[in-house]
Amino acid sequence: MCGIVGLLVKNPKMRANIGELMLPMLIGMTERGPDSAGLAVFGDAVGDNERKFSLYTGEPDFNWPKLSHDFLTHLGSKVINFAQKANHAVLTTHIEPETVKTWLKEHYPQVHLLAIGQLMDIYKDVGTPAEVAARYGFSQLSGSHLVGHTRMATESAITPAHAHPFTAGQDWCLVHNGSLSNAPSLRRKLQYEGIHFETDNDTEAACRFLEWRMREGDDLKTALEHGFEELDGFYTLLMGTKDQLALVRDPFACKPAVVAEHDDYVAIASEFRSLAHLPDIKNAKVFEPSPKEMYVWKV
Amino acid sequence: MESLKYDLATTPLREVNQFLHGDASGLNGKHIEINNPNGAHNIAVGLKSEAKVTIHGHAGYYAAGMNQIADITIEGSVGSGVAENMMSGRVHVKGFASNAAGATANGGLLVIDGDAGLRCGISLKGADIVVGGSVGSFSAFMAQAGNMVVLGDAGEGLGDSIYEAHLFVRGKVKSLGADCEVKTMGPAERKTLVDLLEQSGHANVDPDSFTLYGSARTLYHFNVAKSGAY
Numbered sequence: 001m002c003g004i005v006g007l008l009v010k011n012p013k014m015r016a017n018i019g020e021l022m023l024p025m026l027i028g029m030t031e032r033g034p035d036s037a038g039l040a041v042f043g044d045a046v047g048d049n050e051r052k053f054s055l056y057t058g059e060p061d062f063n064w065p066k067l068s069h070d071f072l073t074h075l076g077s078k079v080i081n082f083a084q085k086a087n088h089a090v091l092t093t094h095i096e097p098e099t100v101k102t103w104l105k106e107h108y109p110q111v112h113l114l115a116i117g118q119l120m121d122i123y124k125d126v127g128t129p130a131e132v133a134a135r136y137g138f139s140q141l142s143g144s145h146l147v148g149h150t151r152m153a154t155e156s157a158i159t160p161a162h163a164h165p166f167t168a169g170q171d172w173c174l175v176h177n178g179s180l181s182n183a184p185s186l187r188r189k190l191q192y193e194g195i196h197f198e199t200d201n202d203t204e205a206a207c208r209f210l211e212w213r214m215r216e217g218d219d220l221k222t223a224l225e226h227g228f229e230e231l232d233g234f235y236t237l238l239m240g241t242k243d244q245l246a247l248v249r250d251p252f253a254c255k256p257a258v259v260a261e262h263d264d265y266v267a268i269a270s271e272f273r274s275l276a277h278l279p280d281i282k283n284a285k286v287f288e289p290s291p292k293e294m295y296v297w298k299v
Numbered sequence: 300m301e302s303l304k305y306d307l308a309t310t311p312l313r314e315v316n317q318f319l320h321g322d323a324s325g326l327n328g329k330h331i332e333i334n335n336p337n338g339a340h341n342i343a344v345g346l347k348s349e350a351k352v353t354i355h356g357h358a359g360y361y362a363a364g365m366n367q368i369a370d371i372t373i374e375g376s377v378g379s380g381v382a383e384n385m386m387s388g389r390v391h392v393k394g395f396a397s398n399a400a401g402a403t404a405n406g407g408l409l410v411i412d413g414d415a416g417l418r419c420g421i422s423l424k425g426a427d428i429v430v431g432g433s434v435g436s437f438s439a440f441m442a443q444a445g446n447m448v449v450l451g452d453a454g455e456g457l458g459d460s461i462y463e464a465h466l467f468v469r470g471k472v473k474s475l476g477a478d479c480e481v482k483t484m485g486p487a488e489r490k491t492l493v494d495l496l497e498q499s500g501h502a503n504v505d506p507d508s509f510t511l512y513g514s515a516r517t518l519y520h521f522n523v524a525k526s527g528a529y
Contacts, residue, residue: 251436252417252436252437253398253416253417253435256378256379256397256398271338271359271360271378272337272338272357272359272376272378273337273338273339273359274338275338276335276337276338276356276357277337286357286375286376286394287395288376288395288397288414288416290435291417291435291436
């Protein structure tokens with residue numbers, strides 16, 4: 001079992017406190033996912049030729065200032081911004097993603113690259129949703145939309161890397177409630193395409209499959225149609241892109257989802273109890289999304 | 300009617316459910332109102348008194364499950380398994396219901412004003428279900444007894460492996476499950492339908508606009524000629 005949450009604010013005034021609005025949603029899903037939690041938030045874009053790199057290490061007293069300093073010395077480039085919170089840091093630079101990846105692997109193999117993008121920051125770690133939220137200051141986050149997850153591991157280890165959201169490519173992430181029975185064969189198929197995996201998690205297989213389809217020219221809708229053919233198992237998938245949230249449920253609707261559409265926001269959660277606190281929820285249109293249908297909300 | 304109010308924002312659900320499980324003589328004829336349910340699971344489960352319960356808002360999973368005798372109204376929507384295994388009484392959902400509404404219910408009446416999700420009335424054992432909207436796929440799967448009335452449409456595989464339940468559907472059926480077929484509606488079935496429409500607030504709906512579905516009874520006995528298919 002796992003919990004998923006998503007929030008997209010339509011009212012620009014609410015962007016500043018999207019984290020605060022979201023926090024009770026994530027904590028409301030603690031019973032569904034008490035062992036890890038994660039969040040991807042889409043905020044203001046960095047400059048055209050800049051990228052944000054979300055980094056994580058399991059070492060509690062890791063020397064982040066040294067990493068920032070070494071990056072500058074080795075790559076001779078100005079780090080545009082370096083923001084660190086607990087075990088996470090977001091590094092903003094105009095250096096090419098491939099160069100950064102290679103540099104990290106060579107000099108800081110203990111640091112995981114969680115995500116690359118112009119708008120998206122990702123935080124994920126083990127602990128209860130409330131603990132993870134406090135560790136990374138989720139309530140202070142601002143942005144236009146976000147995707148969150150609370151995990152109760154059923155098929156692979158409990159580590160920060162196995163927590164959701166998963167990401168591939170840039171400014172794209174996915175959270176999953178359910179389990180895929182053909183993840184290993186899907187993974188092998190993608191490995192033949194030269195796609196590299198970081199964990200043995202089933203959701204990572206779905207994430208990399210969809211991202212691969214989109215790189216091959218599918219739009220999100222066509223990629224998900226291919227997903228219905230390829231993914232065997234139970235799933236409610238919630239995805240975030242730079243300007244939209246998208247939701248699908250498997251054809252048997254084995255895993256839940258509830259949506260609240262309001263003039264000011266769209267909120268998605270596994271269960272209504274994570275939506276009950278939202279402002280003016282009484283006047284929102286609350287509905288259960290149909291199986292095998294794709295729902296998309298644009299910023 | 301004596302009325303009692305509980306607020307789930309301030310009172311733990313367990314306290315409310317323990318009160319509802321109290322001695323029937325103290326609950327019969329009482330109206331218990333529950334405010335701020337906020338999607339909590341297991342509200343008013345296992346009641347066995349003639350109490351009337353109103354839940355003001357949305358309830359979570361298994362609301363009014365295993366009900367006996369009590370009359371329970373949910374003003375909002377419900378999660379999975381509303382009135383599952385109900386024995387008697389009445390449960391009324393004014394919004395929509397998620398999956399497996401009325402699953403395995405033995406008796407009583409479940410009324411859902413909105414849509415019901417997948418597997419509505421799965422393994423129905425004698426209760427009556429009236430859905431004002433549509434039902435999802437695999438509804439009435441292996442339904443053994445009882446009646447299901449659907450004013451809207453039904454999804455895929457309606458009544459798969461059905462036994463002796465009656466399914467009345469007014470709208471389109473996406474597909475019928477194995478061994479489920481259209482039946483002729485006789486006077487007895489028509490009366491059942493008219494009574495259920497009346498009891499569920501749909502007295503103005505024309506009973507002749509419904510089609511009756513039931514079992515073709517081809518799966519009742521092992522057929523040696525088809526053993527390869529089993």
